[in-house]
Amino acid sequence: xxxxxxxxxxxxxxxxxxxxxxxxxxxxxxxxxxxxxxxxxxxxxxxxxxxxxxxxxxxxxxxxxxxxxxxxxxxxxxxxxxxxxxxxxxxxxxxxxxxxxxxxxxxxxxxxxxxxxxxxxxx
Numbered sequence: 001x002x003x004x005x006x007x008x009x010x011x012x013x014x015x016x017x018x019x020x021x022x023x024x025x026x027x028x029x030x031x032x033x034x035x036x037x038x039x040x041x042x043x044x045x046x047x048x049x050x051x052x053x054x055x056x057x058x059x060x061x062x063x064x065x066x067x068x069x070x071x072x073x074x075x076x077x078x079x080x081x082x083x084x085x086x087x088x089x090x091x092x093x094x095x096x097x098x099x100x101x102x103x104x105x106x107x108x109x110x111x112x113x114x115x116x117x118x119x120x121x122x123x
Contacts, residue, residue: 022101023058024113028111033051033056037058039060045060046063051075054075054076055105059101060101061101066093070088074088085102086114089102096120100116101115101121
C-alpha cells in the first residue's frame with residue numbers, strides 16, 4: 001500500500017516539475033569520469049561529452065553541436081575547464097552564449113571545474 005502511494009505521489013509531482021540539474025564528476029583515484037542531467041525545458045537537449053581519463057563537458061539548454069565540438073577540441077588540446085568555458089562563451093557559433101549552459105571538469109590536480117549559465121537561459 002505505501003509503495004503504491006509513493007509512486008502516485010512522484011507521478012503527480014513529476015507532471016509539475018520545474019527543476020533542472022547538471023552534474024559532472026570525476027574520480028581522481030581511478031580516472032573515471034561521468035555526467036548526468038535533467039531539464040524542465042521542453043525539447044531540451046542535454047549532452048554529456050565524456051573524455052575517459054581526461055574529463056567531461058556537459059552542455060544543456062540551447063545546445064549547439066558546433067559549440068560542443070569546439071569545446072571538445074579544446075579539451076583534447078589540454079586546456080583547463082576555465083579556459084574552455086571562457087573560449088566557448090567568447091566564440092559562441094551563433095554569437096549568443098547567453099542562452100547556453102556548460103559544466104566542465106577535468107582530472108588535473110584532483111579536479112578543476114568551471115561552469116556557465118547564460119543570463120537568458122530558459123532553465
